[in-house]
Amino acid sequence: MIKYIFNQVEIISDMWIRIISLLIAVSFVFSTLIVHSSTGNLNERIIKVAIYPKGTGSDESLKLSLNYAWRIHNKSYRFEVHELSYEEVRSKGFYSILKDYDVFIAGANYRSYLKDGKNPNFRKAIKRFLSDGKGFYGVCAGAFLASQGYENPDNWFEKEVNKGVLRIANIYLNDDFDGELQYLLKESEWVSPRFGQIPIEVRINREVNNPIFLPFEKDVFNISYGGGAGMYIADSNDSRLGKITPLLIYNEELMETKPIHFWKKALIGWIKDRVIKTDIKGQFAGIATTYNNSGRIVLLSSHPEIPVMVNGTIKEFFGRNTLGIPRIVYAWYNGTTLNMSKNWWIHRRVVAWLAKVPDEDLPPCNELMVFITKPQGKMIYRLYVNDKEIKTGKLLERILARIGKTVIIGDITVVAYVEGGKKVEFYLDGNLEHTATSAPFEWKIKKNLKGEHRIEAKAYDKYGNSVWDNVTLLFV
Numbered sequence: 001m002i003k004y005i006f007n008q009v010e011i012i013s014d015m016w017i018r019i020i021s022l023l024i025a026v027s028f029v030f031s032t033l034i035v036h037s038s039t040g041n042l043n044e045r046i047i048k049v050a051i052y053p054k055g056t057g058s059d060e061s062l063k064l065s066l067n068y069a070w071r072i073h074n075k076s077y078r079f080e081v082h083e084l085s086y087e088e089v090r091s092k093g094f095y096s097i098l099k100d101y102d103v104f105i106a107g108a109n110y111r112s113y114l115k116d117g118k119n120p121n122f123r124k125a126i127k128r129f130l131s132d133g134k135g136f137y138g139v140c141a142g143a144f145l146a147s148q149g150y151e152n153p154d155n156w157f158e159k160e161v162n163k164g165v166l167r168i169a170n171i172y173l174n175d176d177f178d179g180e181l182q183y184l185l186k187e188s189e190w191v192s193p194r195f196g197q198i199p200i201e202v203r204i205n206r207e208v209n210n211p212i213f214l215p216f217e218k219d220v221f222n223i224s225y226g227g228g229a230g231m232y233i234a235d236s237n238d239s240r241l242g243k244i245t246p247l248l249i250y251n252e253e254l255m256e257t258k259p260i261h262f263w264k265k266a267l268i269g270w271i272k273d274r275v276i277k278t279d280i281k282g283q284f285a286g287i288a289t290t291y292n293n294s295g296r297i298v299l300l301s302s303h304p305e306i307p308v309m310v311n312g313t314i315k316e317f318f319g320r321n322t323l324g325i326p327r328i329v330y331a332w333y334n335g336t337t338l339n340m341s342k343n344w345w346i347h348r349r350v351v352a353w354l355a356k357v358p359d360e361d362l363p364p365c366n367e368l369m370v371f372i373t374k375p376q377g378k379m380i381y382r383l384y385v386n387d388k389e390i391k392t393g394k395l396l397e398r399i400l401a402r403i404g405k406t407v408i409i410g411d412i413t414v415v416a417y418v419e420g421g422k423k424v425e426f427y428l429d430g431n432l433e434h435t436a437t438s439a440p441f442e443w444k445i446k447k448n449l450k451g452e453h454r455i456e457a458k459a460y461d462k463y464g465n466s467v468w469d470n471v472t473l474l475f476v
Contacts, residue, residue: 043075043076044069044076044077044078045075045076045077045078045357046077046078046079046080047077047078047079047080047102047103047351047352047355047357048080048082048100048101048102048103049066049079049080049081049082049101049102049103049104049105049351050082050084050097050098050101050103050104050105051063051081051082051083051084051104051105051107052084052089052104052105052106052107052109052112052116052142053083053084053085053086053089053109053111054083054107054109055107055108055109055110055111055141056107056108056109057379058107058108058140058226058303058305058306059107059108059109060378060379061305061306061340062105062107062108062139062305062347063081063083064305064369064371064469065304065305065341065344065347065348065369066079066081066347066348066351067079067081067467067468067469068348068363068368068465068466068467069465069466069467070348070363070364070463070465070466071463071464071465072360072361072363072364073360073361075361077352077357077361077363079348079351082101084097089116089122090116090119090121090122091121092121094121094122094125095121095124095125095128095129098125098126098129099128099129099132101129101134102134102135102354102355103134103135103136103137103351103354103355104126104129104134104135104136104137105137105138105139105142105351106136106137106138106139106141106142106145106146107139107140107141107142108139108140108141108142108226108303109141110141110144112141112142112144112145112164113141113144113145113161113164113165114160114161114164115164116164117145117163117164117165117166118163118164123166126166126168127166127168127291127292129295130168130291130292130294130295130297131291131292131294131295132294132295133294133295133356134295134354135295135296135297135298135351135353135354135355135356136168136291136295136296136297136298136354137297137298137299137350137351137354138169138297138298138299138300139299139300139303139304139305140226140228140300140301140302140303142299143173143228143229143231143299143300143301144161144165144173144175144229145164145165145166146165146166146168146169146297146299147165147166147167147169147171147172147173147229147231147234147299148165148167148169148170148171148172148173148234148236149161149162149165149167149172149173150162150172150173151172151234155177157177157181158177161173167236167238168241168291168297169241169244169287169289169291169297169299170233170234170235170236170238170241170242170244170289171231171232171233171234171244171284171287171289171299172231172232172233172234173229173230173231174229174230174231174232174279174280174283175227175228175229175230175301176277178276178277179276179277179278179279180227180228180229180230180254180278180280181227182227182260182276183198183225183226183227183254183260183276183278184226184227185227186260186328186329186330187226187227187329187330187331188317188319188329188330188331189319189320189329190331193337194333194334195331195332195333196224196307196308196309196312196331196332196335196337197224197225197226197303197306197307197309197332198224198225198226198254198258198312198314198332199222199223199224199225199308199309199310199332200222200223200224200225200250200251200252200254200285200302201220201221201222201250201251201252202220202221202222202223202248202249202250202251202285202286202302203219203220203248203249203250203251204216204218204219204220204221204247204248204249205246205247205248205249206219208245208246208247210245210247210288210353211349211353211359211362212247212288212298212346212349212350212353212362213247213248213346213349215364215365216345216365217365220251221343222308222310223248223285223302223303223304223308223343224302224303224304224306224307224308224343225254225302225303226302226303226306228285228300228301228302228303229280229301230250230279230280230283230284230285230301231283231284231285231287231299231301232283232284240291240292240293241289241291242289242290242291242293242297243289243290244284244287244288244289245287245288245289246284246286246287247284247285247286247287247288247298248284248285248286248300249282249283249284249285250280250281250282250283250284250285251281252281253278253279253280253281254278254280255275255276255277255278258314258332259275259276259314260275260276260314260316260330261273261274261275261276261316261328262274262276263316263328270326270328284301285300285301285302286298286299286300286301286302287299296353296354296356297354298350298353298354300346300350304343304344304346304347305343305344305347307337307338307339307340307342308337308338308342308343309332309335309336309337309338310335310336310338311335311336312332312333312334312335312336313332313333313334313335314330314331314332314333315330315331315332315333315334316328316329316330317329317330317331339367339369339419339420340369340371340419341367341368341369341419341420342367344367344368344369345363345364345365345366345367348363349362349363349365363465364463364465366420366461367419367420368419368420368421368459368461368465368467369418369419369420369421369459369467370416370417370418370419370421370424370441370457370458370459370467370468370469371416371417371469372414372415372416372417372455372457372469372470372471373415373416373417374389374412374413374414374415375389375406375408375412375414375471375473376406376471377405377406377471377472377473378471381397381400381401381403381404381405381406381407382400382406382407383396383400383406383407383409384406384407384408384409384410384412385409385410386409386410386411387410387411387412387413387444403474405452405472405473405474406471406473406474407473407474407475407476408449408473408474408475408476409475409476411444411445411446412444412445412473413442413443413444413445414426414442414443414444414445414455414457415440415441415442416436416441416442416457416459416469417441418439418441418459420459420461421441421459421460421461421467422437422459422460422461422462423435423436423437423459423460424436424441424457424458424459424460425457425458425459425460426443426455426456426457426458427454427455427456427457427458428445428447428453428454428455429453429454430454430456433445441457441459449475450475450476451474451475452472452473452474452475453472453473453475454470454471454472454473455470455471455472455473456468456469456470457469457470
């Protein structure tokens with residue numbers, strides 16, 4: 001039946017798509033989703049983290065970076081992460097949901113400050129959450145959300161931003177629409193191993209005693225940029241706003257080191273008009289502060305979760321047309337991509353510090369990650385038949401989207417990509433099924449599975465710290 005469906009793609013209507021999806025859903029026997037839980041130390045502290053709804057793939061990587069547990073000084077800690085829904089963050093009872101968490105994270109989703117920050121219930125819930133002594137972590141757009149906005153807004157975008165900022169941190173944004181923000185707006189949508197996100201050099205402020213960056217050996221390092229704001233101290237007289245502690249300082253001026261351009265039409269073709277101006281060197285890339293003498297706040301305007309590509313070059317070219325208007329974009333091109341988890345320790349130490357883990361117990365500054373590369377089943381759903389991925393046309397993509405799961409027919413090999421790990425455990429519905437102690441880290445499932453099942457890969461480093469990734473699949 002399924003083979004017939006895929007061979008008849010061109011003649012199946014939207015009505016048949018609905019019928020097929022319904023038949024698949026009804027005919028499959030769904031198993032109960034069982035969450036794997038460690039049988040580890042009873043003294044383990046679980047840090048509960050709520051994340052604002054995803055807006056980009058970087059938010060998915062941020063969430064993955066916190067699938068992490070560590071052991072130190074005979075203690076055990078583990079992050080437990082829940083991605084909130086728009087229904088939750090926009091509900092009248094948002095605080096009643098939020099109060100059960102230790103840390104709230106706002107990532108790269110611009111809706112946080114352009115929409116939800118204007119909601120009085122959302123604003124009150126965050127401020128009450130911080131007054132309870134909890135933590136707020138803003139990354140890129142999340143730093144916008146927490147700020148005082150623009151000191152002198154002079155265009156529609158900056159004025160809209162200022163309507164939605166929470167004003168819980170006493171900093172202004174330096175992210176001009178025709179300046180730094182163009183490094184986001186003109187960024188290419190191409191995805192290729194030869195293309196990466198532009199890096200920017202930052203310097204650790206060694207003049208403060210905040211423990212987050214204290215043990216990191218380098219004073220200067222690269223972090224993926226993404227058009228974030230330079231931050232500087234504002235002039236709010238709100239007594240609830242704590243002192244600003246600069247953690248990271250931008251150490252280069254992109255218009256000088258990695259310039260991109262506005263272009264204009266010439267008699268023949270297009271020519272470079274002018275360099276896009278930036279002025280964030282010397283301004284804050286990361287800060288820590290407090291709210292109401294209780295809650296802790298950390299804001300980073302760049303992206304530790306995005307892999308760093310070094311030694312690349314700027315490439316500018318025509319991208320997709322917008323409303324028929326030619327659009328010249330840029331990419332950071334042909335460099336060397338460092339490990340994906342190169343800077344993930346930043347997220348882990350920040351969230352642990354916000355949750356008031358003792359300074360000496362914060363996670364180490366090392367690389368450790370695991371990611372299930374096959375079968376894929378997050379955000380984009382696939383079909384695998386006898387261990388091979390079937391090429392998806394538009395109809396199949398729509399059917400899989402309606403099912404909301406990657407579909408497996410026959411055997412499947414689970415493949416895990418690992419950084420810093422010495423062994424990988426593979427779980428099926430919470431039960432340990434296979435352990436791989438050397439690369440390639442794989443497990444071939446030969447069981448006759450039916451219905452919905454949860455696959456998890458869990459990797460360990462030599463110290464017993466662990467990371468995990470999971471995917472829920474539909475077996476036929």
